[in-house]
Amino acid sequence: MDVKEISEVIKYHRKISGLSRVDCAHLAGLGKTVIYDIEHGKETVQLRSLMKLLAVLNIKIELKSPLMKHYINEKG
Amino acid sequence: MDVKEISEVIKYHRKISGLSRVDCAHLAGLGKTVIYDIEHGKETVQLRSLMKLLAVLNIKIELKSPLMKHYINEKG
DNA sequence: TCCATTTTACTGTTTTAACGGTAAAAGTAA
């Protein structure tokens, strides 16, 4: 999943939630501009901004790779 | 998965791959400082920097939420 | 042990994103 698709998922969730960008901005403690940027796939936003927005929309991040099962095993 | 766990996964993958931070920095087209920051869970790094590093380490991002199935359905 | 590599940590400069403000455009409902 690339940044563009992430942005689409976010916009979809916000719309379903009935929130405007300004609503999301306030809920996430961000400016409206960043919400706009994220939803347009801007890659230079801060990771923090993305994480805050994802939290507001109840979206979780997962990482996948051929090595992830080994990581989980070792980590317990 | 929060930023701290993402950082741990990244460090694990880099170690297994036998790469130093400088190696990763060159491969990802980033400075060594950002690799260090990401592996320490710094939330203010750019999303672009994280994505570049994930690509080098062959790690993919997925988003999970109760609404994701609807999104996938509608998107086709 | 010694030697080489890596990692940590800090610094100063340059680059740039975040922010609010504004306004036009687009959408929505009465």
Added chain:
DNA sequence: TTACTTTTACCGTTAAAACAGTAAAATGGA
């Protein structure tokens, strides 16, 4: 249509990240 809300898009200022350089500390192998 009108009126209202939202979105798009740009701006200037402010705040802060990216970066390379440096050096000390840690790590690992011979």
